[in-house]
Amino acid sequence: MVKEPDSYPLLMELVKYSRFPWYWVTVVIAVVMLLVLVLVAYLDGTFGELSELSFWRNFLDGPVLTIYILVAYHFVWRLWWCSVQALQSLLPIDEGDSNRVEVDVRVPNRRWEWVALLIGAVFWLSLWQPWGESWRADLIWLSVYDMVTQMMLFGLLSLLIYSSFAGNQYLNRLSRQHLNLDIFDTGMLTPVARSSLGFALAFIGGISLSLAFQTQEDLLMWNNITVWVLLVCFTVLVFFLSMWSTHSAMAKTKRRELDIVQKHLKAASREMMEQAADGGLKRTEELSSTVTAWVNYERRIKEAPEWPFTAGIIRRLAASTLAPCGCLSDKGLLSSWC
Numbered sequence: 001m002v003k004e005p006d007s008y009p010l011l012m013e014l015v016k017y018s019r020f021p022w023y024w025v026t027v028v029i030a031v032v033m034l035l036v037l038v039l040v041a042y043l044d045g046t047f048g049e050l051s052e053l054s055f056w057r058n059f060l061d062g063p064v065l066t067i068y069i070l071v072a073y074h075f076v077w078r079l080w081w082c083s084v085q086a087l088q089s090l091l092p093i094d095e096g097d098s099n100r101v102e103v104d105v106r107v108p109n110r111r112w113e114w115v116a117l118l119i120g121a122v123f124w125l126s127l128w129q130p131w132g133e134s135w136r137a138d139l140i141w142l143s144v145y146d147m148v149t150q151m152m153l154f155g156l157l158s159l160l161i162y163s164s165f166a167g168n169q170y171l172n173r174l175s176r177q178h179l180n181l182d183i184f185d186t187g188m189l190t191p192v193a194r195s196s197l198g199f200a201l202a203f204i205g206g207i208s209l210s211l212a213f214q215t216q217e218d219l220l221m222w223n224n225i226t227v228w229v230l231l232v233c234f235t236v237l238v239f240f241l242s243m244w245s246t247h248s249a250m251a252k253t254k255r256r257e258l259d260i261v262q263k264h265l266k267a268a269s270r271e272m273m274e275q276a277a278d279g280g281l282k283r284t285e286e287l288s289s290t291v292t293a294w295v296n297y298e299r300r301i302k303e304a305p306e307w308p309f310t311a312g313i314i315r316r317l318a319a320s321t322l323a324p325c326g327c328l329s330d331k332g333l334l335s336s337w338c
Contacts, residue, residue, distance in 0.1 A: 009163055010113040011073055011156075022074045026067060033063040033149065040141035059142060061213035062149030068209055069156045072202040073163070079191070079198040080167045086191040087171065087246075090179040108166035113159060120158025121151040127223045157206070164199050164238045171195075172245035181253045183301060189246055189308035196242040196309070197316060203235040243308055251306045258301055265294040 008016065015025050037059055041047050049055040130147045171192065182188075207228060211219075218224055272287035 009077065009108050010110060010117075010159070011070070012077065026070045029070065030063070030067045033066070037063065037145060040145045043141045044139045046139065046142065057213050057215075059146055059149075061210065062146060062153050064213070065206060065210060066149060066153045066156060068206060069153070069160055072205065073156070073160055076160075076164070076195070076198045076202050079195040080171075083171060083192040083195040084174065086188055087174040087179065090181060090188060091174075092178050092180060108163050112162060112166075116158045116162035117155040120155035123158065124150050124154035127226065160202070161234055161238075164234075165241070167195075168238070168242045168245075171242060175245035175249045179249050179253075181250060183250065183253050183257060183304040186250070186305055186308055189250075192243060192246050193307075193309035196239050199242060200235050200239040201316075203231050203238070207231055207235075246308050247306055250308070254301055254304060254306060258298065261294055261298045261301060265291065265298065268294060 012022075015022050018025055020028075038047075038050065041050060041055070041059075046055070128150070130143065130150075210228075214224065268287055268290045272291060
């Protein structure tokens with residue numbers, strides 16, 4: 001049986017230490033980041049620019065996207081846990097015992113979580129190099145604020161990506177436990193598809209939100225394009241990897257059922273031919289009905305789906321991919337931020 005984990009991913013552990021609900025911690029972080037932005041604007045003598053949209057576009061993207069990732073992280077983790085529970089209910093029963101096979105829930109490795117945070121921050125530093133021409137000596141506090149928030153953003157983004165792959169690894173481990181799957185009823189696997197969709201929507205939503213803070217000149221910068229291309233690749237990869245193990249388990253179950261059906265079909269067909277040769281007409285008719293039943297069952301097995309997602313889930317994913325395109329095509333929105 002899959003039990004509730006004794007320890008949680010890094011972000012969830014930190015929130016649990018605060019003893020406040022996730023959404024309250026997120027609100028507090030958002031308020032603090034906003035107040036710090038106002039403070040550093042005052043220290044740099046640009047307090048009067050708070051009424052200009054260009055000011056918020058330049059310095060608010062990091063905080064907004066950081067809060068978005070905090071919200072998305074909790075959302076996708078809950079979806080992932082629902083998919084774990086769905087696979088848990090399909091685990092085989094121990095022989096001579098009424099309990100299901102136990103598979104420990106392993107949260108992402110804590111050391112690698114810290115490494116992921118560090119890699120994200122270093123990636124942003126190496127890609128944008130804020131100590132170069134983009135550094136403004138006249139806005140030193142705002143420059144430091146922007147650098148810190150961007151490093152936080154990319155660190156959390158890297159952590160989300162690592163958690164996605166670590167969660168997929170665990171689902172793959174569960175799927176290899178000879179699940180008691182019913183190939184004609186894949187409803188129990190719908191949470192796995194929803195989890196995959198949730199991961200994909202989290203990345204697509206982040207891409208769409210980041211586009212809203214970009215000017216038309218920013219859209220053509222090679223470092224921004226690099227990040228978006230990588231995120232799109234991660235989105236596609238995470239969506240299919242999170243369901244591939246379940247697909248493999250469903251395909252294996254179908255092959256096993258087909259082997260059994262074909263074995264019975266061959267035996268019934270051979271017996272029918274022998275009875276026909278001996279002139280046993282009545283017995284031949286009975287065997288013919290049996291062969292027809294096995295053939296129909298074989299066709300049903302072949303038509304059974306091998307992927308846990310439904311048409312509705314695919315439609316939602318396809319519709320969500322249009323969101324970034326909508327942001328790019330909305331010239332009025334982009335020009336209003338310029």
